Amino acid sequence: MTLKHVLATTALVGLLTTPALSQDLDAMTAEELLPLAQEEGTVTIYSFTSRIAAVEAAFEAAYPGIDMVGYDASSTEQIARLQAEAAAGIASADVVYISDAPVVLTELLDQGLIEGYVPPRVAELLPEEFKSPLLSQRLSTKVLMYNEEAHPDGAPVDNLWDLTTQEWTGRVIMVDPLQRGDYLDLMVEIVLRSNEMAAAYEAEFGVPIELDAGNENAGMQFIADLFANDVVLVSSTDDVNAAIGSIGQPNPPIGFTSYSDRRDNEDEGWALQVANEVEPSNGIIFPALLALSANTEHPAAARLAIDFLLGDDSETGGEGFAPFYVPGDYATRTDIVSHPDAVPLEDFIAWRIDPTATAEIRQEIADFILVLQ
Structure with missing residues (x-):
């Protein structure tokens, strides 16, 4: 050949x-x-x-x-x-x-x-x-977590709108949603669930929600109020976990992080626990x-x-x-x-995201947050 x-x-x-x-x-x-x-x-x-x-x-x-x-x-x-x-x-x-x-x-x-x-x-x-x-x-999750050593009887809040009140000024912490996509997805989901957020507002404060100029719905109003209440933005989930979960704190902050990070409580000296009785939801899955x-x-x-x-x-x-x-x-x-x-998953109150619906308004919400910052 x-x-x-x-x-x-x-x-x-x-x-x-x-x-x-x-x-x-x-x-x-x-x-x-x-x-x-x-x-x-x-x-x-x-x-x-x-x-x-x-x-x-x-x-x-x-x-x-x-x-x-x-x-x-x-x-x-x-x-x-x-x-x-x-x-x-x-x-x-x-x-x-x-x-x-x-x-x-x-x-x-x-x-x-x-x-x-x-x-x-x-x-x-x-x-x-x-x-x-x-x-x-x-x-996986991005949900509201608290320090169970400081709050042995359960989460110190029972409604997401609590995070916008004076008691929690400067004491809510999360990763900057413009740096990490899963935290941006959390903000987007809050907007997509605006009807639930409006109902939760009325349940918490006893009156229907009134929207400020430029806020199209209850979800955007919540994000605006959260930022106006001096939400603390950090660069990593570990920073959130340490701030919320470190033991020995008399008055720890609360914030959004991964439920699964509770696995590190013993190794890191944390007392992280999920807030699973919060209206209308504790976050996203x-x-x-x-x-x-x-x-x-x-x-x-x-x-x-x-x-x-x-x-x-x-x-x-x-x-x-x-x-x-x-x-x-x-x-x-x-x-x-x-x-x-x-x-149990069937009892977990986090919202399941819809990637398609999230993608449609994701940039709009990112732009909205950029202005708030």
Whole structure:
């Protein structure tokens, strides 16, 4: 065979096998993916939670020979980085673990920067809403939290409008919603739930709400009143948690953070607890999404990592899901039982976000907040 024939044959084989292999990967079990992933040798994950470090250790113990590299970055940072890398023709991530669904769906998925993948092992264990358009590994939160050491009988407020009163002037804390998308989504949801906010206002103060000029609804009025009441904006969730939760405070602030951060109470010296009896809601619950980078260089290892993050076949999800089996995180798999110390999901009063509705007014609310600041 001539060199010309060899090259032609090699090219033909490549054309025939590479697309087929790419298609076959989605149907492969973890056992079938493993040897291919070991050949690739590594997998890089962009993660919106620092808990990826614990996943990394467990994954590498379960699958020797595959190096998992986790980068902890907020969803806002991930979105900017993925867009910049795509524009530069760089493919750094294999797996994207991210929240901020309203932007992820419209600016990453719709632009073809990420792709959906559902491990066949768990496909029948996930409701359709958690498989499409992207895989949801769990539900996370941004909700009102308080210091239970200072308030052993329960939350010191029973209505969101309490946060706008003189008692709480300068004592409500949250991450700047213009820096972190999930906190902006919280503000947007408050606007989308304006009818409920108006009813809660009347229940709290005994009179119908009156809107100031420029505030179109009760949700915008609440945000304006919250900022006028000197809400404290910080740059990180850890700052919120320490301010609210640190033990030994006679008069601690209250604020919005992740319910699941209560897991760190003992290690950090906090007394964080969720306010789950607040009208009309304590905040939002939203999906933590897993997706493949559209230009992954390690497609088998990427799929194996996602499979691992969905947990094993035990009722708690095993080592792959262990960092997320905590009060305040809710598995999307129907066969993983709720954490015994968590408020049951059916009793949890947070609003479930609608990414499409949020995306429609997100920029408008961001502009509104910018003026308030």
